[in-house]
Amino acid sequence: MRPKNLTIHGFASFRDEVEIDFEDADLFVLSGPTGSGKSSIIDAMTFALYGAVPRYGKQATTAIVSKGRNEARVCLRFDAGGKEYTATRVVRMLSPERATTKEARLEQGVQVLADSTRDIENAITSIIGLNYEDFTRCVVLPQGEFQKFMHANPAERQDLLISLLGLGLYEDLRREASRRADGHRSEFEIAQRRLEEDYQGVTPDALKRSEEVLKALKATQLAAAKAGDELEQLRDELKEIARKSETLATQSDIVAKLRIPAAATVAAGQLDEANLKVDKLAEELKKVRLERSALNEERQELPDRGDLKVQLSRREEAATVAAQLVELKADSKDGKTRLETASEALAQAEDRLTRSESDLRSAQNRHQAAHLARSLVPGEPCPVCLQVVVDLPDHSGTADLAALGEVVKKAKADLKAATDNLGKIEKSAARSEARFQEAEKRFKDLAKQLEKTPELEVLAKDLARVDDLDARVRSAIASEGAIERKRQVAQEKAGLQAGMVVAAWEKWKEARGDASRAGLDPPDRVEGDLLASWKGLEQWAIAAAKRLRPKLDALEEMRRSKQAEMEGILKGLKESLARTGVEVKEGENPIGAVQSAYAKAEKAAADLQAQLEKACQLQDRARQEDSAGRTARELSRLLGAKYFEGWMIKRALKALVLGASKTLRELSSGAYSLEVGDQNEFVVIDHLNADERRSAKSLSGGETFLASVSLALALADQVAELGVRGGANLEALFLDEGFGTLDPETLDTVASALEELGAGGRMIGLITHVQDLAERMPVRFELYKEGNVSSITKMAV
The missing domain is CATH 1.10.287 (Helix Hairpins)
Incomplete structure (x- = not known):
């Protein structure tokens, strides 16, 4: 990523609109007194790309808006991979405590590549090759941190290297692996406890015994079914006897009455x-x-x-x-x-x-x-x-x-x-x-x-x-009225008597109809003679009753015979069921009992089969949880500082020193190179003095600057190899020199080193408040601050 133009308005101390042109600025300096807004320039670039500022984090958007302004606007035009892009972000204040990103847009010419905060961050990461965390470590190099890194003892250097490279991720992975190991162990113990408590006795042998019982009950069920057919036939015969008996009983009851x-x-x-x-x-x-x-x-x-x-x-x-x-x-x-x-x-x-x-x-x-x-x-x-x-x-x-x-x-x-x-x-x-x-x-x-x-x-x-x-x-x-009333009374009485006669005829018809419907053959009426008709029907009924009695007795004898035969079959069936272990309760149907017993045995076998399958699944799960727990525990152990982290730090330190040593020899015209000593300390090799090996702490101020710059550039160049999220081709770097003052000798060394870096085709930006060093740079951006408002002026030598 190589910036070409930056426009700021309402951002930090830049209340008014400021435009910074980075064209033809391969080596430049951002200079000005402390608090003039030098770091805010780099913050504005970072915010335009990722929507966050390292000093405030991703959520504290209210801090970047200038006091007295309702919104902050940042627009960065930059090159990456031979293509030009424009990233624009606008933050709007909603209240003194709340702000929101009103606009977030990434463009390539007239084409809008992304127009939301999430999409633009993903697109920037893809285009530049760096996410937010890697960008803040590799593009803006904390020169002072690398000076501390070079002079620190091994333990302090390890912590600094973890911080600079983001290797703390491996500690997070170790903790996560340990947490998962504990979780797998807990799941394993739960599965074991369930196997002991819920599935005790659920074994293949138990299933085999259940199937043998089911087989025996199946044979008993077939015998019961045969007996059931015989009983069903007897029931049908008894029903027919009962039907005939009922008919004869009905006929007897009718003629008797x-x-x-x-x-x-x-x-x-x-x-x-x-x-x-x-x-x-x-x-x-x-x-x-x-x-x-x-x-x-x-x-x-x-x-x-x-x-x-x-x-x-x-x-x-x-x-x-x-x-x-x-x-x-x-x-x-x-x-x-x-x-x-x-x-x-x-x-x-x-x-x-x-x-x-x-x-x-x-x-x-x-x-x-x-x-x-x-x-x-x-x-x-x-x-x-x-x-x-x-x-x-x-x-x-x-x-x-x-x-x-x-x-x-x-x-x-x-x-x-x-x-x-x-x-x-x-x-x-x-x-x-x-x-x-x-x-x-x-x-x-x-x-x-x-x-x-x-x-x-x-x-x-x-x-x-x-x-x-x-x-x-x-x-x-x-x-006439009296006689009429008497006549009406007499007529009503005659009507009642006629009604009684009609009712008597109806009774006769009803009685004869009942007899006919019951299958009997009663005599017809004597036309016009009620008493003669009743007498003929009564005499017929008395004779019919005498004929029906023997028929009823014969049907009753047949019923008792069939009932005894049925009871004999049921008794034999109960004895057969008892031999197979099926208990028949008093009044219970034996066939129903064996069917119920078979259904229960069948369900018990199915339940046992299902439980056995669940027990096997639970055993498999327990084995899986145990295996996964052991794997996670081993991974946690290996990711510890004693193993992987230590190995990773040694590898990173070796690669870092190798890259820094190459850069240092170039910046020092072949005078110096770096190595790691037996105690993991930095050792300077003085090639002008017979390759003398001495501690890095013995370097002068200028030499120390060259060494720390070499380490910083090595980190930037080799972030893909040393970091944990990959790297990118870095076309611009910003150095925070980290010195309060520079003596003339150191000033010459630093200036020469920066000129060497700028001649390599990479944009180098230096952030300093040391005026003597700033005046040595070919392009200078001077920052001023009046009250709470910053301004900037581009100056070229």
Whole structure:
């Protein structure tokens, strides 16, 4: 993998978009003060490819997003295997504690190779040849770790080598093998325990004995089947005997019960008597109805009783009105007389009132003149006539006004009384006249209505005759009803008697039908004679009963014989079953017992066969678990540090030193090479000093850098051989020089070594904060940081 271009936005301290061009940068340096973002460049490349950063792990995506930004975007364009690819990832913040990968895409030109986090990681691993763990160990070389590795003691070096090469996997495999060995041992013990507890006695010998029992029971079952056939035939014969016996018993029961019912004798005798009574009452009813018919004809010749009553009532009313008319005429005449008298009295009262009122006015005038006269003065004018008064007039004879007022008052009272009396008399006279007129009109109307009506005596006689005929008709109707009710009762009784006769005939038919259905041949009825029919059937039944008895006795004897034969067969079968060990319980069918015993034995043999197969399977499983457990235990032992891991570390150390020694001779112009000493320590061979062998700890600072770089490159070059997941053709390496300061001599050595590495066609990137070393590189990426924001500038020599 060789990076060509990297674009970062919102990633770590690179809040703003930064684009880094690696074209023509075979040897370059990332320089800047501590914390300026040098390592974040490598982190961005790793994240673009694998979606993770070594410092934060695969899950801590929130840490890579710049403070104050909602998302981080990284886009890496790189070459691998002669082809150009572009890997892009975008992380979006969901909350201060959560983030998600919004976009993950791998492209080759315009073709999208992967568009999900899982697919892009698998594709990158396939294209580059390194998974995430191998990439972080081989592409970014921890120079400081290899310096420690070179100076460490054997135990520390072993731990460092395990860490650098990822050989801890073999310890994981050893633990897994040990765990599986324990699991197989546990399964083996469980299988053994089940064999002892659940399958004790489940052996081939036990199965053989079970099959022998089954064979013996099979023979017994065949014998039982033969006996069963014989018994079945006897049962069929007994069924036929039982059927015939049942038929004869039914016939015997029928003829034994076939006797003349008492109701038949009574019904036959009483039916004629009831019919005679019905006929007699029918004749009486006919006679009464003829009488009633004659009365009705006679009655129809007379007027209607209601009309007679109306006419009689009108005659009586006319007589009453005539008598009232005389009285009312007298009252009317009397009223007129009293009215005339009252009118005269009223006229007289009005005249008296007129005279009294006139007298009172005259007296009042005189009194007024006398009053005025008292105010006259002789010689002065009169206030009324304006004449001069000569003499004073004399008014000494003035009447008493009070007395005259009383007279007027009384006259008014008399007038009112006369007026009231006249009004009353007028009303009374009007009423009398009205009653008279009304009575006169009613009398005229009645007289007109009665012009053609017989006289009162004739009407009374006709009404009496009608009442007599009506009473006689009612009496005839009552007699007719009484006779009809008696006839109905007699008819109902005759009907009951006829029903009893019909029921007796039905009984006869039922009895004869029962006998016929039972296979007998009873006699036919005597037409129209119930008692004769019953007597013939009864006599036939008595004779039939005598014939059936011997037949029943013969069938019973045959039944006992067949039953004894059946019991003999069953007894012999039970004895045969007892000899084969089959127990027959009281009341149990022997054939069923042997079939049940055979079925149980057959099931027991099948169950034993199945258990034996399961036991064999369990034994095989136990052997497999034991074998697998032993294999896993041995694998765990061999993978231990004493065996495989130790051998692997020695092999890896030897290959690592061999590759590092070759690189060191090239970087040191043939001056130095490396070997592993007898105590697994690193030994430097000084070829310029007669191949002197001395400890690697004796190397100067520059020499130490060359040796550690050689070890780092050996790891990168030989990762396919030394690692556990294969390797790749590494086209770019990034070195973390790991020195705080460099003296001039070391600086020259390091610079020369890096130039040698860069000339080999591989991209070499150096991460350092040592400015003197950075200035010696042909391409320099200077990083700056203002506040929390980093920026970068590409500089070429």
